[in-house]
Amino acid sequence: MSDSNTSYFSNPSHFILLGIPGLEEAYVWISIPFCTMYAITLLGNFIILLIVKMDSTLHEPMYYFLCMLAITDQVLSTSTLPKMLSIFWFNSREIDFNACLAQLYFIHSFSAIESGIFVAMAFDRYVAICHPLRHSAILNSHMVVKIGLAVVLRGGILALPYPFLARHWPYCRTNIIPYTHCEHMDVVKLACADIRVSSYYGLFVLICRIGLDVLFITVSYMQILRAIFRLPTKEARLKTFGTCTSHICVILTFYVPTVFASLTARFGHNVPLHFHILIANIYLMVPPMLNPIIYGVRTKQIRDRLLRLVTQKGT
Template sequence: MSDYNITDFINTSTFILLGIPGLEMAHVWISIPFCTMYIIAILGNVTILFIVKREPSLHGPMYYFLCMLAVSDLVLSTAVLPKMLAIFWFISREINFSACLTQMYFIHCFSVMESGILVAMAFDRYVAICDPLRHSTILTNTMVAKIGLAVVLRGGTLILPYPFLARRWPYCRTNIIPHSYCEHIALVKLACADIHVSSYYSLSVAFLVTGLDVFFITVSYIQILRAIFSLPTKDTQLKTLGTCGSHVFVILAFYIPGLFMSLMHRFGHNVALHFHIIIANVYLAVPPMVHPIIYGMRTKEIWDRLLQLFTHKGTYIFLFLLWLSKQALCIADR
């Protein structure tokens, strides 16, 4: 931190992201799992999108929502991890104020969108299990598109005040953000003004989004469980319950790290700063990686299409790898 100017200034145009304060010497090692998670997230979510687009039998509400989740994961991880890895690898800590506000907006906006998509997926499971005969008439393509548009508008509208409020504050303390990305509160805390408006608004959004979304998901699954346990045989109950397993795991992977991070902010005042930052990074990096793995492993239709893809393309992949090996040997001989 001593390498940067921390004297008073006004209307800064550049901020400094420290990465993980206190663990600068270990940044290269810390980057390995985050880089791995990013690669898996990109490959996994692109694969999900490719398989759903390629297979007409998967063109249904559940898979449309899954594609929305995949797009959200791609944007969310790409908004955070490339800059984070640049800090870890190249000590590229500077970020333009406008770029910082843009990153902040995309992170929070797509986090809200992702929560909304999980609610939509819970609604899809509710209709499919509790009212299966009307599933195709309720969740038409038009209705799915309207739900998707509502999710996007909600996320974009609720988070829009974040950058506008952050831009109007005067920053005259320091331009150093002790974080790996431009987190909203971490940025506005640098302002030399009363930031209660930003603080209260962000708290209201967190309560509104997380509270209501978790409530709707809980209500949906209460009704789903009631419908499942009213089925005549245990085998039918387990089979029906299995169709919800992937979605339940995805919900837990998204909300549990967020809940843990919120509890740390509220009660973990004695916890080291670097641990707070690592948890915040994990919260944004792990769900985009885990979601395609969960759906790929636990959704039979996607898993079968994935196996078919590798079976049909396996010979070409083998020949391509053989060609690469031959080229490498030729280069070595030279």
């Protein structure tokens, strides 16, 4: 660092995203499933938003949170995939420094928002099953708005230090990022400074986003399961638990890839780089695609409304 030949530049004009090193010849084939997932994500989440807007019977807390999830999924996938496809199709690897910081902010903030929405959904299921007579009183429209604002503000505030920390560090190494998108640690690793503050803060956010949120969700479902097992008949237990299956499925599709990607990045030192990158992209693309499919298949109200829309257009 003290070498006189080392040139420092506080704000590089741009970064170079390499894409998936080692798989350049397969870019066209790799782009097909990613493009398909993106199209399904946009279409599926748009349909969810349309159905909830059109059907007044779905104007309930559960479906309001589902609409928040649909919007979050669209923003999260759109923040990464268009640039990824430009790399695959047009070899457009450059990304402006400020655009890179904006991208990493959107990735981390909306990931935290999505995690917070799952906590809100778990709370909704807890109130609906454990306190059914007070559900409308506890989760009234004002409370839903407050919860929604709290979730968005928490995600936005938690991710806000990321671009400021990345902009703060001096850069004197390469401006090449061997990924398809800008992640916080991948950017700050290029800095010529002690980046422990960024590393510790990233760990803190990970604990808040995964550790605490999973803890709250687990506690909610422990209370839900206790209430379900107290029901008198097996049919009642299955019917009540069925109202939670969609939520449980989307939680698993979000947290399992997230945890796997985090563990692979930290401990998979012998794993090929292209595998790391593919896992990181799958964790960003697969949950937003699966969420509307899961809710469309598993939620009777949405499924019935969708069938009515299709049959009306067909007649």
